[in-house]
Amino acid sequence: MRHHQQAAAIRAELEHLEDRGRGRAYPEHVRRLAVTYFRSRRDAGITIAEIGAELGIPWRTVYAWATRNQGHELSTADFAPVEILDAPAIRPPGPFVVEHRSGVRIEGLDLDSLVELLRRLS
Numbered sequence: 001m002r003h004h005q006q007a008a009a010i011r012a013e014l015e016h017l018e019d020r021g022r023g024r025a026y027p028e029h030v031r032r033l034a035v036t037y038f039r040s041r042r043d044a045g046i047t048i049a050e051i052g053a054e055l056g057i058p059w060r061t062v063y064a065w066a067t068r069n070q071g072h073e074l075s076t077a078d079f080a081p082v083e084i085l086d087a088p089a090i091r092p093p094g095p096f097v098v099e100h101r102s103g104v105r106i107e108g109l110d111l112d113s114l115v116e117l118l119r120r121l122s
Contacts, residue, residue, distance in 0.1 A: 003037070003040070003041060003044075003054070004054075006033075006037050007037065007054040007055055009033070010030065010033050010034055010037060010055050010056075011055060011056045013029075013030050013033065014026075014030065014055075014056060014057070017030075026057075026061075031065050034055055034057060034062050034065060035062070035065050035066045037051070037054075037055065038051050038055075038062050038063075038065070038066045039066060041054070042066075048062070048063050091111055092111060094109065094110045094111060094114075095107065095108045095109055095110060096109040096110070096111070096113075096114045097109070098114070098117065
């Protein structure tokens, strides 16, 4: 089947859907057809916008379907165990220097003093 016939078949499937509207999911079989079509047309060098127009589906929708999980469902095998460690508190080195564009310069501030100065100035 040529691409224009495939696109017409997908559009016909869409026309037979009832209760269409924003927030209502397309049936899985229509999404699979659209993703298969999308990939074949992308391989042919057709732009995503053109593919969306051919199918009568917003290109962002078709692109999201095609790129979601790259065509496979996630399983527990797709995840690796992780361990969360307590990181030691990292304090930036001091002393700090604050210079204002008016020429005022304050030297020798530790982090707590700098934070307090900024809090009071804001």
